[in-house]
Amino acid sequence: MALSTQLHVVTGKGGTGKTTVAAALAMSLAGQGKKVLLCEVEGRQGIAQLFDVPPLPYEERRIAVGLGGGEVFALAIDPEAALLEYLAMYYRLGRAGKALDKFGIIDFATTIAPGVRDVLLTGKVYEAARRKDGNRFTYDAVIMDAPPTGRITRFLNVNAEVAGLAKVGPIRRQADSIMEMMRSAQTWVHLVTVLEEMPVQETIDGIAELTSARLPVGHVILNLVRPPVLTASTRDALAAGSLKTASVAKALAGAGLDEAAAPALIAGGAAHLERQRLQDSQREILDACGRPLVELPLLTDGVDLGALFELAERLEALP
Ligand SMILES: Nc1ncnc2c1ncn2[C@@H]1O[C@H](COP(=O)(O)OP(=O)(O)OP(=O)(O)O)[C@@H](O)[C@H]1O
Ligand SMILES: [Mg+2]
Structure with a gap:
């Protein structure tokens, strides 16, 4: 078991392979015996499609096992469910929370105010990464199939904005704790790209933005490389x-x-x-x-479970 849960955030330009790389990284870590949570935040059900399982509920499900006792759990984080969970946890608003739904308040918070949505999504990732069973962390690693490069810095940094608004109190403390995790030595933001001009430029801009927000840049993953x-x-x-x-x-x-x-x-x-x-x-x-680079080949037969294992092997170099 890890001393503290690692957080791998996988971003990249749309369609370059974020979901594939996040899943392959999860398989790679599970292959090393780790217990991993693979989560998505975009409501796309990309993970379920990739692993060929029914759509993921807002509940952690085991979707694969690795060698040496490793396991991959998956979770599709839904902002509405996260908000209800949050209200239930902090305000004991079990059923009353659901009643808010009727007045459109949940909708307001999760769709109309996009910042709130990101606070809820990152809040849930934080909860999973800090959860303990007894005195051990529940997961060795949490992997996030994250929003694309153009939105990633704002997304990961949203709690810095919250901290700027709430000067004191529990919301401020929560926001500070989340930012502390995002910037810690256990967090890496990996950028997936293909070797073409536009996505490469976006990757370079993304690295600069993350760096200026003091967010830790991990590996650059070159996907769909033609041998x-x-x-x-x-x-x-x-x-x-x-x-x-x-x-x-x-x-x-x-x-x-x-x-x-x-x-x-x-x-x-x-x-x-x-x-x-x-x-x-x-x-x-x-x-x-x-930044360290890792290359993943273009697999001509597409990506199935077998292909994920192949890609996973190449990601062993990641921390
Ligand atoms: N190394 C690879 N070899 C062959 N096909 C790949 C490879 N990596 C990804 N693909 C395919 O490319 C497509 C896009 O990949 P993926 O869904 O992982 O990208 P994404 O960045 O998550 O996309 P989106 O922005 O839509 O969420 C998928 O059909 C996937 O199977
Ligand atoms: Mg995707």
Whole structure:
């Protein structure tokens, strides 16, 4: 059991693989025998889809087991349920809390006032990360499939705003405790990106924003990386424009293949080469930002449970 629960926040531009990476990281830690809570805060049910289980309720459910006694629990944090839970806990408003629903107050708090929504979501993550069974923390690690890069700093920092509003009292203390956890040595904000210009720029901007808000940046995870498939000599010939259609056609025919495919094959090779160059230049840009990088390959058969195990192995380097 950990001395204190680790918090891994996984952000990134939309569609770059946040949910996939968060799940793979959960599997990786469970593979090391850890008890992990994987939670999502965007109401997308992405985790349930990925693990092929029914939609997650507002309740921690075990969805996978790892080697050496490791386990992955999952939770879809719903701001309305979190608010009712909060009211029940702090004001003992069990049924009365539900009555607020009738007056649209819950709706107001969770959708109309977006800051309140983020306070509730981060509050629940804090609760899970600080929960204890006896004198041990319930989870070794909490992993959050988080909002995208453009919103992450504001999201994680929302309790600093609350602390600025509430000068004293229990709300101030709670807000301070959450910010203390967010900025602690047990928290990491990992950024997932693909090796393309726009997402890489967004990643660099995201790192700068997180850093200026004193939030701890973890690894940069390069996802959907296309492995090089050409031999060095083919690459050189393509680059020099010296790969002739006739010789490729001859090689195809020699292998019993359709020689008419030669021009398309050469064009495909050139496009692949161009992509590799682009990947290399974007990787160099990220290298210069000084954060540790981890690469995950583009898996051509999509992401199923087996693929998650494969990706999990590559994430073992994370703390
Ligand atoms: N390494 C990979 N190889 C192949 N497919 C991948 C890989 N990583 C992610 N995908 C696929 O890419 C798509 C987007 O991934 P994912 O849902 O994890 O991204 P996301 O950042 O969570 O997206 P959103 O912003 O919509 O929440 C999914 O279909 C997923 O299966
Ligand atoms: Mg997602």
